[in-house]
Amino acid sequence: MTHKQARLRADRLFQSLERLSLPADLDDGGENTESLVSIKGQAVERVTDSSRLPRMKKFRFQLLHRWLTQNFEPCQAADIGGGKGLLSYLLINCGWAMTVIDPVTQALPDKYKDLETGTRVKIDPQRTVPHLQAEFEAKQVTHYDLLIGLHAHGCNARIIDAAATYGCGFVIFPCCVIDEPFYPPLGVHWLESLADYAIRQGHSIRPFRLNFKGQNIGLYSMGKCKVRKDAAAI
Numbered sequence: 431m432t433h434k435q436a437r438l439r440a441d442r443l444f445q446s447l448e449r450l451s452l453p454a455d456l457d458d459g460g461e462n463t464e465s466l467v468s469i470k471g472q473a474v475e476r477v478t479d480s481s482r483l484p485r486m487k488k489f490r491f492q493l494l495h496r497w498l499t500q501n502f503e504p505c506q507a508a509d510i511g512g513g514k515g516l517l518s519y520l521l522i523n524c525g526w527a528m529t530v531i532d533p534v535t536q537a538l539p540d541k542y543k544d545l546e547t548g549t550r551v552k553i554d555p556q557r558t559v560p561h562l563q564a565e566f567e568a569k570q571v572t573h574y575d576l577l578i579g580l581h582a583h584g585c586n587a588r589i590i591d592a593a594a595t596y597g598c599g600f601v602i603f604p605c606c607v608i609d610e611p612f613y614p615p616l617g618v619h620w621l622e623s624l625a626d627y628a629i630r631q632g633h634s635i636r637p638f639r640l641n642f643k644g645q646n647i648g649l650y651s652m653g654k655c656k657v658r659k660d661a662a663a664i
């Protein structure tokens with residue numbers, strides 16, 4: 431597939447997710463672009479699509495950190511399948527209470543690029559982030575406000591279930607379907623299938639895109655999380 435075909439396919443998928451997530455009375459058949467919609471009674475602006483900007487290859491943690499801190503009040507969140515924990519590290523530095531839930535323990539990277547200043551920032555080798563070394567299970571997150579799954583292997587449907595059970599918000603960037611409890615029907619994209627599943631579990635969901643290479647379409651539900659008063663993108 432050429433780059434252009436891949437982009438068109440991603441655009442079509444994103445539009446399909448936008449339509450899926452609109453309340454029935456706001457679904458205009460695809461013509462609605464920048465109107466106000468409501469999630470659980472909160473007026474929120476539709477998401478800005480940044481996918482046409484040059485891709486910032488490997489900065490998904492920084493981009494998701496920026497999106498979260500611009501749009502959500504700091505809260506208690508689980509970074510499910512969080513890998514090295516850079517997203518949690520960045521959010522903890524902004525006053526969030528974070529726990530990585532991942533069966534594999536990995537050290538934080540030794541440095542990262544600060545996108546605001548363009549500088550490389552060293553991480554103290556003694557620094558760690560709270561880590562639950564386990565496969566993700568709903569009972570681990572009874573008191574959490576937000577469940578985050580950035581390419582969280584095999585955890586997406588379970589994140590949606592746990593968020594429905596405990597009223598948490600969630601933010602997921604699903605990648606592959608492997609190890610998930612169900613597969614999409616033929617002709618349905620995995621993200622559409624997950625979006626439909628989340629709606630059927632009672633979530634009000636919205637899609638959004640970040641500007642990194644790879645699977646960069648996310649789905650979110652606010653749950654009990656608070657939107658920042660000056661929220662930039664939701």
Ligand SMILES: C[S@@+](CC[C@H](N)C(=O)[O-])C[C@H]1O[C@@H](n2cnc3c(N)ncnc32)[C@H](O)[C@@H]1O
Nearest residue numbers: 511512513531532533534565566580581582583
């Ligand atoms: C593709 S990596 C993504 C890591 C990180 N979020 C990132 O974006 O680089 C998938 C992560 O999911 C973790 N994982 C696999 N199965 C899991 C499970 N059942 N519960 C929680 N994490 C799991 C892996 O150990 C790995 O760190």
